[in-house]
Amino acid sequence: MTPSPARRRRTGTNGAAPTHNLPRRGAVRRAQTITTYGVGSLIAVDHESFIVSGLDEAERSWSRDESPRIHERRLARVLGVDYFRLPPASDDTSKDGLRVRRFPLMHSCPECNDLQRHRDFNPPAGRSVCGTCEVDLVPSRFVVACEAGHIGEFPYWQWVHRSADRDATTAGRCGGKLKMRTTGHTSSLRSILVSCTCGTAPEVSMEGSFRRRALKDLGLTCRGTRPWLGASAVAQECGLPLRTLQRGSSAVWQPVLKSALSIPPWSDGRTDPLAEHWDALREYDEREHVAIYLRGVFKGECPVPLDEVMALLDAEREEDPDGESSPVPxxxxxxxxxxxxxxxxxxxxxxxxxxxxxxxxxxxxxxxxxxxxxxxxxxxxxxxxxxxxALKAFTRLVNAESTTDSTEVPLSERPLRWLxxxxxxxxxxxxxxxxxxxxxxxxxxxxxxxxxxxxxxxxxxxxxxxxxxxxxxxxxxxxxxxxxxxxxxxxxxxxxxxxxxxxxxxxxxxxxxxxxxxxxxxxxxxxxxxxxxxxxxxxxxxxxxxxxxxxxxxxxxxxxxxxxxxxxxxxxxxxxxxxxxxxxxxxxxxxxxxxxxxxxxxxxxxxxxxxxxxxxxxxxxx
Ligand SMILES: [Zn+2]
Ligand SMILES: [Zn+2]
Ligand SMILES: [Zn+2]
Ligand SMILES: [Zn+2]
Ligand SMILES: [Zn+2]
Incomplete structure (x- = not known):
């Protein structure tokens, strides 16, 4: 696993991802990148916390040999993609792996008790320590999320000042600095205390922050942030109620997985080279037109005989739901x-x-x-x-089993041809x-x-x-x-x-x-x-x-x-x-x-x- 580089990386001349030396943050088994650490999930590595980046980045960074294409036409068709890719394994032998971004950004220092964005601690490069105290920073235990899948920083400044001032995301308007300390040895919400040095608001504990209406009562609603897509992704209009969550809670991320058995006539691998052409081929009814298309694409060396292609097209149409143009998934x-x-x-x-x-x-x-x-x-x-x-999407707050498509969050900002x-x-x-x-x-x-x-x-x-x-x-x-x-x-x-x-x-x-x-x-x-x-x-x-x-x-x-x-x-x-x-x-x-x-x-x-x-x-x- 590697954090996203701030600048765009060079791409190799032959299209292969270049080797690089981004710091490795930990090892993740391949299967886990679908079930546990998929796009948008939070991952704790040692004392740091990250969010797994969207697939837009993976399309650029996953190399073809570490993350090969696989085919399963029937599943691809239902999910609206051409093919699938195995995620790269993030073990010691892999050149690249899962890309992650630091999230949440809010951190606290157990020594000076400052509560602010990671970069404001001026940590030395590559280390997550307080620039002043040189002790490990602690990522915020709390994040906020909405049912549409947005996730964001817990609004500590508003929590302390009991304010709905949206522009004061981290600190600021009051001129003060946020502080976080814990009392006693319990990890209860009551023992986590947040204050501001401006002195206009009393120190408050985190107790009550998990109430369903806690943030709504402060006048705060979702701002539509999608940190897994990086800084370039614009926040979406949202306004749904926000819920406070612990970083490690299962409500933060649930995969929407869809699977299929490979069955004939799609299961002997012969049709794989045609994977990206089915949608185009389906436009043609005439055998003659299909033949012309195939000649154009494969220069006379189509790996599948025309008769078989026609039979496969028939098999596909047979699986089309009758009558409905856009059937319920x-x-x-x-x-x-x-x-x-x-x-x-x-x-x-x-x-x-x-x-x-x-x-x-x-x-x-x-x-x-x-x-x-x-x-x-x-x-x-x-x-x-x-x-x-396949990992189709993810959900937050809602149980992935019980969702309708409207609560599913896509894995990339732009639609991709694969999952x-x-x-x-x-x-x-x-x-x-x-x-x-x-x-x-x-x-x-x-x-x-x-x-x-x-x-x-x-x-x-x-x-x-x-x-x-x-x-x-x-x-x-x-x-x-x-x-x-x-x-x-x-x-x-x-x-x-x-x-x-x-x-x-x-x-x-x-x-x-x-x-x-x-x-x-x-x-x-x-x-x-x-x-x-x-x-x-x-x-x-x-x-x-x-x-x-x-x-x-x-x-x-x-x-x-x-x-x-x-x-x-x-x-x-x-x-x-x-x-x-x-x-x-x-x-x-x-x-x-x-x-x-x-x-x-x-x-x-x-x-x-x-x-x-x-x-x-x-x-x-x-
Ligand atoms: Zn410090
Ligand atoms: Zn203040
Ligand atoms: Zn939202
Ligand atoms: Zn069972
Ligand atoms: Zn029993």
């Missing part, structure tokens, strides 16, 4: 999953596999009828898969639930009533978190979704306890909608292919039937019962029913849904109502 993600579901369900013939095919999905050889009594259907062995996970993404490769087992059995089960009054309690609780939490309830998305909880979700967790537990896969190395991918009822459980490693072999063997019908039975029986019991089984969806964040860390919750890397919307009762029933359980027969029959 949410629908488009659902269409993405739908296609995956179809592919996972159908599999692909071995004859279709080229050496470079990244999706290999086959029906198991064993007799599937052993699964019928369980209500499980159509297992598939996914011998090879590739998932691309940062990770690719993982692995293998997996796909299974579905028997549709007739599922339809009958999910219509039961007891089941719908139970899941409705969970859905309302979840909806309430989503609305409470948002300042504007009209922008809240509906909770995805349905009987089918919660059942599939809990089953996926129970199976991951089973395979990790019985077959020795570390639970954190397995992941779920749910396909739950009116026309879908399946789950994929897969290994996902971002290194070279397949470090945990053999998961597909778990998908053979006999083995799978045994695992489902065992998983269900395991789910009957939790060391926190009867509390766990009797728990109600209530309390802060408690959006699960019978589920806790002692039973079906998983490491966060395994779960698509933040470990919420889980309920063991939908698998096994409750003591009072065994029929709630989809796998009631397994429980009764033991």
């Amino acid at each position: 949410d629908h488009r993600y659902r269409a993405l999953r739908n296609k995956e579901y179809e592919r996972l369900r159908a599999g692909n013939e071995e004859s279709e596999h080229s050496r470079d095919e990244q999706f290999v999905c086959e029906r198991p050889l064993g007799d599937q009828s052993v699964l019928a009594p369980l209500g499980v259907a159509g297992p598939m062995l996914v011998k090879k898969l590739r998932e691309v996970r 940062p993404a990770m690719e993982v490769r692995g293998e997996g087992v796909f299974l579905r639930l028997d549709e007739d059995r599922l339809n009958a089960w999910e219509k039961s009054v007891a089941v719908t009533a139970r899941v409705e309690r969970m859905r309302t609780a979840h909806q309430r939490v989503l609305e409470q978190r948002a300042d504007d309830p009209s922008r809240v998305v509906p909770s995805p909880a349905t009987p089918r979704m919660v059942l599939l979700h809990t089953l996926a967790h129970a199976l991951i537990n089973e395979w990790s306890l019985d077959a020795g896969y570390p639970a954190a190395a397995l992941r779920e991918r749910l396909y739950a909608a009116d026309e879908m009822a399946g789950t994929l459980i897969y290994t996902a490693t971002s290194g070279s292919a397949g470090s945990l072999g053999g998961l597909v063997a778990q998908g053979e019908p006999e083995t799978l039937a045994r695992a489902v039975r065992s998983a269900v029986r395991r789910a009957e019991w939790c060391s926190s019962d009867p509390l766990c089984m009797e728990s109600e969806a209530s309390g802060a964040g408690g959006i699960n029913l019978a589920a806790c860390h002692a039973c079906v919750m998983l490491p966060e890397t395994s779960c698509e849904h933040n470990n919420i919307l889980l309920d063991r009762a939908l698998l096994v029933g409750t003591p009072d109502d065994p029929r709630l359980g989809y796998f009631e027969d397994v429980v009764q029959g033991q």
Whole structure:
């Protein structure tokens, strides 16, 4: 990780980023640059604090070999880009890395207690110490943010002077100097005291600064600052309410991640050279025109035969949502999953596999009828898969899962043709639930009533978190979704306890909608292919039937019962029913849904109502 240079750097003559010697601030694993330290997030390195720069800068500074392009056409299309790039790893071997800028700028000196901008301390070059006292400066623990994703300095001057004077951002009008000191040994807000040497206002503590209306009461609203874009980015009009946050709080930054499995006909890499041309190609209906375009671009050496290009264009149009010219993005993600579901369900013939095919999905050889009594259907062995996970945007204050596009903050100031993404490769087992059995089960009054309690609780939490309830998305909880979700967790537990896969190395991918009822459980490693072999063997019908039975029986019991089984969806964040860390919750890397919307009762029933359980027969029959 390197801080942005103040001046623009030279670019190498061949377009490659020049080597340079900006100070390295720390190491960040590649995957973290998507999930934890993406654009706009805050990062603490030793006693300093930075904000990760926008992609406008990355486009100039990320070198092609350290940050190569990757392709996943279906995902790119939904996200409105041509391709993706792996972020550079910021380890000792990398020449460049993530660019960061100092943020917040307000710092205090524990020795002289001055509270001012970093540069006003006159620190010696490359060091973050008070120029007078030579002790380490402390970055402000507090920042302010709004729901539109702006972030700024905490308005200390206004806080002390109880003033809404917007031009006095750091100090100033009164002629005084701000001071910050802490009393006692606690880190409570009450013990942090801010004052001004002008003497016109009494010393105040930080207590109350986190109240929802604290800054509004002072007459302060968001000024639209976007420090991750650098000084050249003009502040946007905003005026939304400001909230005070701790620098390290998860509300400061949440990634909006979107992912797709690579499936045929896009998954053998042959179409990658065409990535930047699809939008142009889609303008043509006539084969002749497509041919002319390709000749122009590839000078007669198009890597993909014309017939195939035409077939791919048809495949694309088929995935276009019908009738709507600008469909709700949410629908488009659902269409993405739908296609995956179809592919996972159908599999692909071995004859279709080229050496470079990244999706290999086959029906198991064993007799599937052993699964019928369980209500499980159509297992598939996914011998090879590739998932691309892209960072689309980020949010502040709002939960990324519950946002609509309007609260998402783009990663660059100008729209770019790419987004940062990770690719993982692995293998997996796909299974579905028997549709007739599922339809009958999910219509039961007891089941719908139970899941409705969970859905309302979840909806309430989503609305409470948002300042504007009209922008809240509906909770995805349905009987089918919660059942599939809990089953996926129970199976991951089973395979990790019985077959020795570390639970954190397995992941779920749910396909739950009116026309879908399946789950994929897969290994996902971002290194070279397949470090945990053999998961597909778990998908053979006999083995799978045994695992489902065992998983269900395991789910009957939790060391926190009867509390766990009797728990109600209530309390802060408690959006699960019978589920806790002692039973079906998983490491966060395994779960698509933040470990919420889980309920063991939908698998096994409750003591009072065994029929709630989809796998009631397994429980009764033991
Ligand atoms: Zn000092
Ligand atoms: Zn003053
Ligand atoms: Zn704002
Ligand atoms: Zn439990
Ligand atoms: Zn989950």
